[in-house]
Amino acid sequence: MLNNIFKNKFPFAYNYFSTLLEFVEKKERKFPQAIIFEGADTKMQYLFALELARILNCQKDKQDDCDCINCKWIKTHSHPAINNVSQIHFKGEDDESKTIISAKQAKEIEKSLMLSSDYHRFFIFFSSREKEYKQNELEYFEKLNYSADINFSIEPLNYNTFHPTMPNALLKSIEEPPENTTFVFLTKSREDILPTIVSRCLVFKLSGLKDNLKFDEIIPLIQNYPNIDYANAFDISLNFQNYMKETNKPLDNLLNEFLEYLVSLMKQNIDNNAFYQKINNDISITNEMIKYSKANINDKIVLDTLFLRISRGY
Numbered sequence: 001m002l003n004n005i006f007k008n009k010f011p012f013a014y015n016y017f018s019t020l021l022e023f024v025e026k027k028e029r030k031f032p033q034a035i036i037f038e039g040a041d042t043k044m045q046y047l048f049a050l051e052l053a054r055i056l057n058c059q060k061d062k063q064d065d066c067d068c069i070n071c072k073w074i075k076t077h078s079h080p081a082i083n084n085v086s087q088i089h090f091k092g093e094d095d096e097s098k099t100i101i102s103a104k105q106a107k108e109i110e111k112s113l114m115l116s117s118d119y120h121r122f123f124i125f126f127s128s129r130e131k132e133y134k135q136n137e138l139e140y141f142e143k144l145n146y147s148a149d150i151n152f153s154i155e156p157l158n159y160n161t162f163h164p165t166m167p168n169a170l171l172k173s174i175e176e177p178p179e180n181t182t183f184v185f186l187t188k189s190r191e192d193i194l195p196t197i198v199s200r201c202l203v204f205k206l207s208g209l210k211d212n213l214k215f216d217e218i219i220p221l222i223q224n225y226p227n228i229d230y231a232n233a234f235d236i237s238l239n240f241q242n243y244m245k246e247t248n249k250p251l252d253n254l255l256n257e258f259l260e261y262l263v264s265l266m267k268q269n270i271d272n273n274a275f276y277q278k279i280n281n282d283i284s285i286t287n288e289m290i291k292y293s294k295a296n297i298n299d300k301i302v303l304d305t306l307f308l309r310i311s312r313g314y
């Protein structure tokens with residue numbers, strides 16, 4: 001359902017939402033009513049939000065090239081239930097504010113929620129001004145067959161984006177929205193958004209390889225983490241062994257780097273209980289194996305054991 005572009009860009013959010021969307025389709029779980037995306041690439045966050053909205057509203061097979069009316073509308077930025085909210089979007093008739101998201105906009109949202117809707121409604125909050133794009137600036141929109149014909153910028157929210165009274169005016173809508181309504185806030189960091197809003201949202205750090213430059217040697221060795229199964233545990237072990245041969249890096253150094261990587265992932269996923277537990281568990285396994293690596297046990301045995309245990313979870 002979700003395009004592989006996101007698997008590379010935001011591996012954790014990709015896994016989380018892919019699974020969640022399947023449950024939502026089977027009506028076994030609800031889609032969250034308020035989400036914060038934080039990270040460096042706001043345009044990509046926006047596209048990710050649109051794709052989630054598209055999959056939730058699709059009337060056919062949810063594929064990239066679906067031609068149902070909902071998919072078509074979303075890809076041409078004209079869906080009646082997918083709303084941008086910014087300094088220049090979703091303004092009521094009597095709202096003359098141009099440089100902030102105003103409290104009147106919160107009222108406008110409240111009013112629109114009183115009308116019933118057959119769609120899964122989205123309100124995507126970001127900072128925006130009029131903008132003309134250069135060629136290729138919206139390359140990912142084009143890759144996913146979205147119209148790149150837009151004339152507004154997509155920038156992260158911060159404290160200055162909102163009128164001081166706006167977030168409080170919005171709380172009621174966020175807390176008790178009608179069924180099938182989702183608020184998404186795009187930002188660099190949750191610290192740029194009022195805590196009263198943050199506490200009502202699921203926060204996802206949308207970071208990909210680019211944000212993990214420090215670990216650019218480890219990541220290719222364990223591409224599928226956290227999805228390691230019995231079959232690829234040995235391949236990953238072999239990747240590590242080959243890497244050690246190439247670089248002459250001792251095993252305990254390499255394992256300490258892996259550990260550091262796991263800790264950084266854990267920090268990014270503090271609000272994501274399932275991943276948090278999984279990574280926490282893998283950290284204990286890795287710590288234990290670091291002890292073995294210092295005890296003159298054969299490197300291959302340590303690495304095989306490490307990844308087999310990670311694949312099993314104990």
Ligand SMILES: [Zn+2]
Pocket residue numbers: 057058059060061062063066067068069070071072
């Ligand atoms: Zn569709």
